[in-house]
Amino acid sequence: MNNIRTFIQKQPALSIVVGFQLFRLGLLPFMGLMPQDAYYHFYGEQLALSYFDHPGMIGYILRLFTEVFGKTVFVVKMADFVVTSLTLLSFYKLASYFLSKQKLQRAIVLISSTLCISVLTFNSTPDVPLLLFWTLSITCLYKAVFEQKKWYWLWGGIAMGLAFDSKYTALLLQIGLLGFLAFSNSYRKVLLSPWLWMSLVISALVTFPVWWWNYQHDFASFVFQSSNRTGDISKFQLSPNYFFGAIGHQIVLLLPVLFAVVVTFTFKFLKRALFKFKLPPPKTLFLLAFFAPTFVGFFALTPVYWVKLNWMMPSYITGIILAAMFISKKLVKTQVLISAVFHLLISLQLFFYIVPIKSDDTWVGWEELASETEKLKEQYPNTFVFSDDSYKTTAVLNFFMDDKVYAQNIIGIHALQFDYIGDDLSLLNSKNALFIDSDKRFKNTHKKGKNHPKLANYFETVTELKPIIIKSNGKEIRKFWVFYCTNYQAKK
Secondary structure (H helix, E strand, C coil): CHHHHHHHHHCHHHHHHHHHHHHHHHHHHHCCCCHHHHHHHHHHHCCCCCCCCCCCHHHHHHHHHHHHHCCCHHHHHHHHHHHHHHHHHHHHHHHHCCCCHHHHHHHHHHHHHCHHHHHHHHCCCCHHHHHHHHHHHHHHHHHHHHCCCCHHHHHHHHHHHHHHCCCHHHHHHHHHHHHHHHHCCCCHHHHHCHHHHHHHHHHHHHCHHHHHHHHHCCCHHHHHHHHHCCHHHHHCCCCHHHHHHHHHHHHHHHCHHHHHHHHHHHHHHHHHHHHCCCCCCHHHHHHHHCCHHHHHHHHHHCCCCCCCCCCCCCHHHHHHHHHHHHCCHHHHHHHHHHHHHHHHHHHHHHHHCCCCCCCCCCCCCHHHHHHHHHHHHHHCCCEEEEECCCCHHHHHHHHHCCCCEECHHHHCCCCHHHHHCCCCHHHHCCCEEEEEEEECCCCCCCCCCCCCCCHHHCCCEEEEEEEEEEEECCEEEEEEEEEEEECCCCCC
């Protein structure tokens, strides 16, 4: 105990960082599987060069961990924890190039205290590997530009490519790099360097599997991420809910103190650039180049588009380094205190489920659902199981059940990656099925389920069975409608 006390006194910043990470690690065994965890694990089980909604890096990582350590919920969570911990280490190295020892300690404490790191630790998403390779990319590019270490152009190209193989947002790395060089009087000449262009070519080569998969599938992923995702923008309908929702999300991710500091220096630098035509020193400009396009760019969309909680995450790698340049020691202490309270509330929610989540984006009830579905399959033998909520219920059931569970493409509705795994649905013709339908709002256990209008087009009869009710601490918290469907006929 004395040794621990001495360590905390000598290394207060490191102690806080280790404390937050040990807290997160301690919660992992109690975390249930999230639908995203299951979906991206499904990526890994169906190995491909890329996938419909995202590149495959998160799936490959989960496949590696589960192959080595076994297919369990804890191993999936541990994969996210390990990769995110590597991101923190990479961040520390990157920040050390810009900050004094004191401010460096503030920076690592700030990023460790955020719920952004907790989200990445507790939930498998493409952002988990993205932030690691995003950080490594900027680190390599710093060494290449400011220290003229040419081989780092090679490593930077590889890292940028792997970031793109994680998530398409990584294109903003190249934009940030070229933007910095274009605006920097001191380093504009680098634009003529063959090493720069070799780095960009290497990054493109590393991303080739993603492009090849898209070429083979009519560029389905690019179409989905561009035209389908940006449809609301073209309508240009102002929505205060989108704007304030985005602010609320980012306050939660960063917590109020850090978010306020980030917004303050953003306005400060924008004001200097737009009204005084004055750019900051090269190293500060370098950090801003990898912050502003993502943070300001996505925020500019919020009045007309629902910007998701995680889209701005990459900007915070350099944004928090910038924040550490300005933030006071007192504000850092306040940030840590607020963070401790938030993480305590998270643990209470995890253990006691105080606030029911009216959504399928929860860790509660999925394993119990799989167990109850297995019992139903015993009562109704020779049936297949499917769901119609895009991917969530299907992905989770596939994780916990031995037999294959199908998605909503069974009844002719697009089902993301499930459309691209090569299932010949005609092989299911004449078979019976169990249709599992999640009731996301769950208010009345006695209310009958809503018969999906498309079921009758594919099945001879549809009969509602008793719903599956999930309980926690004696309370009914989740409900799934169940329908028994006979004589399936796939549409040609």
